[in-house]
Amino acid sequence: MDSELQIQKAVQLLSSHMAPRFAVIANARVDGQWAPFTVTDCLLALSQAHRKLDGQLGEQTLRFFIEQIQNGRRLISVDDQTCAWDLARVFALNRVHRVPVFNVESFELVGVLSPRQITQELLKLVSSGCSLSPDLKSITLGSRLIGIWGGSESIATIKEGQSCAQAIDLFLEKQVSSLPVLSSNDGSLLGVLDKNGLLDRLFEHLGSHQTPERCFRLMEETPVEDLLSQTRRRTVSPNCSVFDAMRILTEDNLISSLFITEPTSSFSSSSPKSTNNEKGERLCGVISHTDILSFVINNDSQ
Secondary structure: OEOOOEHHHHHHHHHOOOOOOEEEEEOOOOOOOOEEEEHHHHHHHHHHHHHOOOOOHHHOEHHHHHHHHOOOOOOOOEEOOOOHHHHHHHHHHHOOOOEEEEOOOOOOEEEEEOHHHHHHHHHHHHHOOOOOOOOOOOOEHHHHOOOEEOHHHOOOOEEOOOEHHHHHHHHHHHOOOEEEEEOOOOOOEEEEEEHHHHHHHHHHHHOOOOOHHHHHHHHHHOEHHHHHHHOOOOEEOOOOEHHHHHHHHHHOOOOOEEEEEEEEOOOOOOOOOOOOOOOEEEEEEEEEHHHHHHHHHHHHOO
């Protein structure tokens, strides 16, 4: 994208593509540097325009967005001579979902990589019989508490009945890509809401004529459970091995995290939105590609 493109057109353009959605903005600053534009930025632009009642924000340029709203956030990138191990460290340290790759001589953009591709290479190594430390097939998520643990006290969540507008606020505040939706009765996991699914719903209903006001009006009227049919449960148990978690994460390009759950006997099956009619699941952790990469890197350096 060019830095002189209007914000509203940039949001429409990125949203019109299939997930995962990521763009780089050329000539984003006077020094010629590039900048990222993501699904989070789309939600941030809509939120800023609505909260500040700035009906003209959409007509501003991406350069204005970068300087005034992103606060000059720089693009995390690598060159095409970077080895896979160093790339894994970039993902683990910066907690980003996409890293552009530039030619080391011409500085031209040659591609965009994700943590999923590093995870795929790790899977190939383990499957080939290559000796890795630690043993990813025998170590379970619960035995090392890989990822974030502690239930809804530590993990960003949202309750059924809350609006998608509230979900947008949480996405931006907590800087997460997906939110577990919990039952308002017993706190059991009903499903997962992700940013791409939310953006899909916006443009499915509003088409190419969306405004920040119309977008947020729709989000304020839409409860989060209405979007659960568009998501997968994406859950594993604490006894799941690191290897199996990696395999599940790489099977679907849209999955960036898995939620770790345990059965709960206090579950009430009265909720019509529950995707499991036999038993409820208590949320106890979440794990992502970068959590696994951090675990492998930290153990390798010991």
